[in-house]
Amino acid sequence: MLIPCIDLQDGQAVQLVHGRKRELAVADVFGLLKKFNKYPWLHVIDLDAAMGKGQNDDLVRDLCASARKGFGMNVRVGGGIRTVSRAEQIVGWGVSQVIVGSAAFRRGKVNAGFLRRLAKRVRRKQIIIALDTARGTITIHGWRTRIALQAEAVMTQLEPFCAGFLCTDVDREGTMTGANLEWFRKLRGATSHPIIAAGGIKTRREIAALEKLGMDAAVGMAVYKNRLR
Numbered sequence: 001m002l003i004p005c006i007d008l009q010d011g012q013a014v015q016l017v018h019g020r021k022r023e024l025a026v027a028d029v030f031g032l033l034k035k036f037n038k039y040p041w042l043h044v045i046d047l048d049a050a051m052g053k054g055q056n057d058d059l060v061r062d063l064c065a066s067a068r069k070g071f072g073m074n075v076r077v078g079g080g081i082r083t084v085s086r087a088e089q090i091v092g093w094g095v096s097q098v099i100v101g102s103a104a105f106r107r108g109k110v111n112a113g114f115l116r117r118l119a120k121r122v123r124r125k126q127i128i129i130a131l132d133t134a135r136g137t138i139t140i141h142g143w144r145t146r147i148a149l150q151a152e153a154v155m156t157q158l159e160p161f162c163a164g165f166l167c168t169d170v171d172r173e174g175t176m177t178g179a180n181l182e183w184f185r186k187l188r189g190a191t192s193h194p195i196i197a198a199g200g201i202k203t204r205r206e207i208a209a210l211e212k213l214g215m216d217a218a219v220g221m222a223v224y225k226n227r228l229r
Contacts, residue, residue: 002207002228003196004036005043005220006063008056008079014047015221017174019143024224029059030066036223037071043218045099049080051142061093068094076128078166084118091122098122099166101130102140108147110154115161127162128196131155133183134170143170152190164194166218172200174221179206181213188213202227 006013006029013026026032036042044063048054060077067073078099081087087098100118105111118127131151132139138154139146151167158165167187169180179201187195197210198218207217207228222228 001041001211001216002039002223003041003043003076003216003218004032004039004223005045005198005218006032006036007045007047007220008059009047011056011059015174015224016047019170019173021174023174023221026224029063033063033067033071033073037073040074041096041216042067042073042075043099044075044077046077046079047142050078050101051144052080055080060090064093064095076166078128078130084114084121087118087122087127091126095126097126097128097163099128099130100162101132102145104129104158104161105138105140105147105149108149110149110157112157112161115158119161124161125163128164128166129158129162130166130168131158132166132168132170139170152186155187155191155193159191159193162193164196165191166196166198168218169197169199173198175200176202176221176225176227178202179210179217181206181209184210184213184215188215204228 013029015023046056064075074096076097077095082103138149177200195215197215202222210217
């Protein structure tokens with residue numbers, strides 16, 4: 001299944017290459033809902049919150065309400081969710097799932113204490129853990145900090161706290177150079193939990209290959225540039 005993404009920065013929907021260089025920006029964010037309304041799921045990521053540069057709360061909340069009530073879409077929200085209270089707040093906006101990344105790790109290890117507290121306050125089926133990877137290891141804090149852990153090595157430890165994983169290949173993110181299917185196969189072998197694959201995806205054939213692996217595909221740049229006709 002293809003899942004379109006709306007990544008927010010400075011009140012606009014943007015697409016970044018490797019999470020750094022802005023490739024394009026769309027001012028009419030709500031117009032994207034009409035473009036994406038045929039899909040059952042939508043990802044909304046607050047990049048400003050992820051990078052510690054403010055928040056787009058009002059916009060995220062309104063987008064979620066419009067997607068859910070206007071188009072019947074399920075919405076996952078991520079970006080800067082680093083406390084239990086913040087996760088609870090966003091769940092209160094009526095989203096289907098929240099995506100937690102940086103807070104799942106502390107001092108280079110799995111932050112089991114935080115995840116246990118989170119799982120007591122937010123239903124496990126509403127929690128997705130992001131395992132974004134650059135040059136082989138997990139990267140956090142808006143893809144600015146790398147830690148010496150590999151995604152496939154921590155999945156079993158994280159499974160009790162979440163409903164699935166969002167795995168982004170940061171090295172290919174925004175490049176449309178093709179999905180790293182070898183890496184995604186390795187991840188598939190490491191967990192029975194649902195996996196949402198992201199990074200570099202550019203063709204329907206790749207999305208079909210990921211579906212055969214039992215994975216959904218979160219797609220940004222190729223959707224915005226109409227490469228998936």
